[in-house]
Amino acid sequence: MDERIREHAETLVDWSARVEAGDDVVVRVAEGAHDLAVAVAEVLGERGATVVTTYDSAEVSRAYLRAYGEDSISSDDGPDFETPAHELALYERADVVLSLGGGRNTFATADVPGETRQAAARATQPVREARLATDWVSTVHPTRSLAQQAGMSVEAYRDFVYDAILRDWESLAEEMGQLKEILDAGSKVRLVSENTDLRLSIEGRIAVNSAASVAYDSHNLPSGEVFTAPFDTEGQVSFDVPMTISGARVRDVHLQFEDGRVVDYSAAAGEETLGDILDTDEGARRLGELGIGMNRGIDRVTDNILFDEKMGDTVHLALGRAYDACLPEGESGNDSAVHVDLITDVSERSRLEVDGEVIQRNGRFRWETGFES
Structure with missing residues (x-):
């Protein structure tokens, strides 16, 4: 063995x-x-x-x-x-x-x-x-x-x-803690890239430093992401990382949000599957997660969400259920029978802002070498 x-x-x-x-x-x-x-x-x-x-x-x-x-x-x-x-x-x-x-x-x-x-x-x-x-x-x-x-x-x-x-998870947890602090203190997130201009509220929500351990409220191995539970989503977003969902190939998804819910959608492949997901229940048309990949040991797309959503230079959003770990005690987040992640590549012509400040540009965080302010 x-x-x-x-x-x-x-x-x-x-x-x-x-x-x-x-x-x-x-x-x-x-x-x-x-x-x-x-x-x-x-x-x-x-x-x-x-x-x-x-x-x-x-x-x-x-x-x-x-x-x-x-x-x-x-x-x-x-x-x-x-x-x-x-x-x-x-x-x-x-x-x-x-x-x-x-x-x-x-x-x-x-x-x-x-x-x-x-x-x-x-x-x-x-x-x-x-x-x-x-x-x-x-x-x-x-x-x-x-x-x-x-x-x-x-x-x-x-x-x-x-x-x-098989990573040095303690060191990665320390690095990801920097992003958690920014998101915990933030109120508004904006994601901008080609065919994407999306605004999300995160005020009062708790970001999870997903360092592959339940001690960090993290439940995937591998992991290597920081995620939170957004609400009041507005704008449009495109997902250019292809993936398999419910046994069907889904590619080039585009979602339009108004008043926090998906009001229009399209996909170059798997549009019927996407529609089935959105029709599962009311919560399936709202976001349950904003996740930012930080595991640079994952260096390519493999059509496996467990790896792909953690990859550096990516951001993913999940339709459906929000995780309790991101919610203040006594507060309920988005509820749904599904939690389906969709991924976008942010390595080029993109930026991620928190309260108007750019924290990531073209895949590089502001504390990393190569970040352009």
Whole structure:
């Protein structure tokens, strides 16, 4: 076994999830993540955790969703799914949930009807909320299907993944803390680039220094972003980083916002999928996240949101649910059954302002060499 798999497992358990003896841990294992699951199980055993393992397969999900959608009672809103109470109970009792991604087919659910996916998302929202209430962390094992999706050889993709994951996270956390301080003190954000002029409010919101650890309210490995929960969005924004969403290719998305919600949209590819997402519920037409990528160990687009949204020289915005970590106590943010990220490249002819001051221009922050004031 590649020794980096063991390092990945130790980073996930110790730095990211901060697992302690006696913790009840659920490990969700994708079809291709077996080797990582073995290493994670070994580390969890050494730490004295109590472990339950589940099989998290996109192909299994496809079979279920298509069959249920054909045979169940349906309405204009899709099949009548029930919330799985037994799954809900599992996550309500868990302390930690580790999701190990790495499927065999990244487009496995491409032929599941959009209304079926939406209905299932609404029915399982309580399960998702219970999982998100734990010390959860998502990561990915470098599989052949992900390498193929990224357009890379398996060997090169493995090197890419481990360069992004096996970082000096403490040093990166210190650097990202500078951006967190700016956003925490800020009220208005403006993003300007080609076909984009977007204004967002962030007053009173809390930025998360996403340093790949629950100690930083960060839940992805790799991570390397600073994000917050915007509101009162106005203007237009284009997303030029292609990606796969719900098994469909989505490219060159353009959104128009008025009074905080999407009032018009287009996409060169995947427009139907985008429309399905926006129609999930009222919250799906509002933003739940503004994220700024800062992990320069991720140096190319690989069509995997876990990596692409963290890449330096990018900004991403998420339609749908806002994360509680970005909200003051007692305040509710945007609520939705979805949280879908869209990414724009800000490496050229762009600027990010906070309260009228440019903090990033053409991908460089004001504390970095090469920043043009």
